[in-house]
Amino acid sequence: MSWTTITDADELTALIGTPSFRAANKDRSTLHSLDRDWLSKSPFALVATADENGRCDVSPKGDPPGQLVHVIDDTTIALAERPGNKRMDGYRNVLVNPYVGLNFFVPGRGDTLRINGRASLVTDAPFFDDLVVKGHRPILCLVVDIEQIFHHCAKAFLRSRLWEPETWNPSALPSVAVMTKTLIPQAPESIAELETYYGKAYEEGLYR
Secondary structure, eight states, X not given: OOOOOOOSHHHHHHHHOOOOHHHHTOOBSSOOHHHHHHHHHOOEEEEEEEOTTOOEEEEEEEOSTTTSEEXXXXXXXXXXXXXXXXXXXXHHHHHHOOEEEEEEXXXXXXXXXXXXXXXXXESOOGGGGGGOBTTBOOSEEXXXXXXXXXXXXSHHHHHHTTTOGGGOOGGGSOOHHHHHHHHOTTOSSOHHHHHHHTSHHHHHTTTO
């Protein structure tokens, strides 16, 4: 197969073009009050990390608005970690490579807030009390020293129509239980047991 590839930055610029003044000059290194407002309204974020060899991982994080992120000061934020699958791929990456990229979403909004910086893992601090959900403090927090922050445009959301309910079709794919048993056939649970696991009890145990 013959592919045409780009091998240097000049080729890339020739193909894509140069950014507008607004796009080229929108990144900052400290939080504006509008950024703080955005973080307080965001219930969902994507956290990108990489290991010492550059292999990447992106992990979703979600909590009620106002309890996903704690703003420590104008250059530092913390994200709460809750009970999960215990793989810790991203956190293992942070231990060897502290650089992270974050993208914060507000449902219904096409624009997003991007934050890049250096992270550390904190197991306890006074601000943990501000991140309690349903009586449960975070397991740990990802504390990020901000190096770059900017708002990203809405074009990807407009193209995908992500927030338009008439485009939603979750039943187009098998249930998570069926997918799990198909992809991990050696899993000891039956599909029926997995359907129960991913049912009502799954949601009830989100913070335990």
